Amino acid sequence: MKFRRQLRGIARALFHLALVAGPIWGLARASQTAERALYAVLLAGGLALLVWAAFVYWPGFDPLFRIPWRGPRRGRRMAITFDDGPNGDQTMTVLRLLEQHQAKATFFMIGQNVERQPELARQVAAAGHAVGSHTYSHRKLNQVSLAEAAEEIDRGHAALAAAGVADARLFRAPHGLKTFAVMRHLVKRGLRLIAWTAGVYDTDCPHASVIARRARRWIRPGTILLLHDGKMDHDRRPMTEALESVLQLAQRRRIQLVTVPQLLGWS
């Protein structure tokens, strides 16, 4: 799964790069004005498509630099984020582990799950962790109309508000997929889109040791690490087992685990 997804990403990047490289190559060889003008138009189109594709598929990419994907590398702080919850016992285990290691984290919750477990959502917030929304039902926001995307975003936040969770105005897009229109809606609503430095593909449910090994190199200042405590029917035990060693390693490396707003100096 991991490699297939990476391969698809590389193929997409190569395709869009070719749309830019092709016209550049043509431009260099063209001798006539009309020919050069044609390649220049193609190059402009290719560049626009490249920026658009990067914006949609690259979670932390924004030509206007509005999307944090890591914190300051100076200092000794990093942030762990948990997506797709809250998720019953799995989230409880995460809370217990975080407390044992005096760590704070950030939870991007799915509205539907919040509606099913409002008490748990409140408990996460009450423990001092930051809580943000991860849409209402985890739809890919680049594959639905703007109206549907806006509803996903607004209902997700409404679910948190209804559960009585203090709104941190944080939002994470499912799979990091976004469009320019979605971004405009988020800005209008005063929501901050948060990306991540590294994911460890824990949703593929590899063995705990695999998750821990993938995470190891990212336990360093400034990282925003992506993990998952949801969804409802996923067995997250490999992740929670790996979390234990991630927290221990952070302690050994003297890295303090803080919320995303703390890491970014927002609170």
Ligand SMILES: [Zn+2]
């Ligand atoms: Zn997700």
